[in-house]
Amino acid sequence: MASFPVIDFAPFSSPTSTSLERHAVAINLDEACRNSGFFYLKGHGVPQDMLDTIRSRAIDFFRTASDSEKQSLALKPGDNARGYVKHDDPDKGSHEALDFYRPVEDCCEPFGIGQGINQWPTKPDDFLSVVEAYTDQMEALGKTVIEALALALGVDTKLFLSRVDKPFWQLRMVCYPGQTSVVRTKAGIGEHTDYGILTFLLTDATKRSLQVQGIDGEWVYADPIEGCFLCNIGDMLAEWTRGTYKSTAHRVVHTSNSPRVSIPFFFDPNWDAYIEPVLPPADGILDDKHVGVRYRDKYIEAIEQPLGNTAAFPA
Numbered sequence: 001m002a003s004f005p006v007i008d009f010a011p012f013s014s015p016t017s018t019s020l021e022r023h024a025v026a027i028n029l030d031e032a033c034r035n036s037g038f039f040y041l042k043g044h045g046v047p048q049d050m051l052d053t054i055r056s057r058a059i060d061f062f063r064t065a066s067d068s069e070k071q072s073l074a075l076k077p078g079d080n081a082r083g084y085v086k087h088d089d090p091d092k093g094s095h096e097a098l099d100f101y102r103p104v105e106d107c108c109e110p111f112g113i114g115q116g117i118n119q120w121p122t123k124p125d126d127f128l129s130v131v132e133a134y135t136d137q138m139e140a141l142g143k144t145v146i147e148a149l150a151l152a153l154g155v156d157t158k159l160f161l162s163r164v165d166k167p168f169w170q171l172r173m174v175c176y177p178g179q180t181s182v183v184r185t186k187a188g189i190g191e192h193t194d195y196g197i198l199t200f201l202l203t204d205a206t207k208r209s210l211q212v213q214g215i216d217g218e219w220v221y222a223d224p225i226e227g228c229f230l231c232n233i234g235d236m237l238a239e240w241t242r243g244t245y246k247s248t249a250h251r252v253v254h255t256s257n258s259p260r261v262s263i264p265f266f267f268d269p270n271w272d273a274y275i276e277p278v279l280p281p282a283d284g285i286l287d288d289k290h291v292g293v294r295y296r297d298k299y300i301e302a303i304e305q306p307l308g309n310t311a312a313f314p315a
């Protein structure tokens with residue numbers, strides 16, 4: 001049985017649904033966001049062949065790209081975010097990744113952090129168009145889920161959407177190498193929370209790799225369910241809801257002898273959006289824990305302290 005709820009999103013987007021049916025979906029999402037902060041999303045409307053195609057482009061890249069091609073895509077100084085990166089570090093864990101972000105309008109050198117130009121693999125010819133079609137679809141899905149959450153929270157939908165109408169999304173293709181040694185090495189990504197709004201994770205079929213921390217501190221596996229995205233709340237949505245929605249710690253501990261490929265799509269606020277709590281404090285008393293944050297400040301802080309610096313792997 002899945003450790004997290006499986007939520008059918010189809011009735012929310014269907015033009016023939018009643019408002020009661022839409023509301024029921026919103027309430028299911030809201031409940032998951034308040035509890036574990038993780039849920040599986042089915043009925044999301046992203047065609048299966050689009051999921052299969054982007055997954056195969058990612059798998060093929062890590063399987064076939066030469067070292068020199070990877071090197072040519074390496075992160076550029078200044079931007080330090082868009083392109084190919086490899087971590088092989090006892091603390092950060094080991095994985096390689098290709099990172100793409102929402103293109104920046106009018107960007108010019110010298111690039112600030114994350115403000116550069118996406119670097120695309122040259123093979124196959126359709127790599128760029130496959131990623132663009134997918135990110136367009138995911139951007140639209142992210143906005144629709146935000147509408148559902150606004151409905152559940154009783155928040156003005158226009159206000160919520162105004163902070164994500166040009167979302168600074170990130171599409172990551174990650175490969176965790178197969179483990180060749182019987183001695184457990186630190187393959188994966190260390191314990192962290194995501195810093196944006198919502199993450200939609202697509203992976204290959206590998207099980208027992210991604211772990212999520214429960215309220216009791218125990219780690220549970222979040223195995224893939226084919227056809228569903230595994231979604232989780234990021235720090236920005238936790239801030240937006242004054243901590244009512246949970247941005248939950250997770251990590252990857254990859255011990256299989258086969259590689260694992262995952263493709264998180266991070267749906268984040270507009271670059272300049274100021275995210276401040278839309279809900280009053282539960283006890284009516286304001287504290288200085290949730291005071292609002294400008295997304296770009298949070299992003300730059302996160303990039304300067306990459307994932308996995310606080311890796312915590314079992315012995």
Ligand SMILES: O=C(O)CCC(=O)C(=O)O
Pocket residue numbers: 172174189194201203210250251252262263264
């Ligand atoms: O690869 C995964 O399953 C999750 C990766 C992740 O948590 C991240 O990139 O933030």
Ligand SMILES: [Fe+2]
Pocket residue numbers: 192193194250
């Ligand atoms: Fe994550």
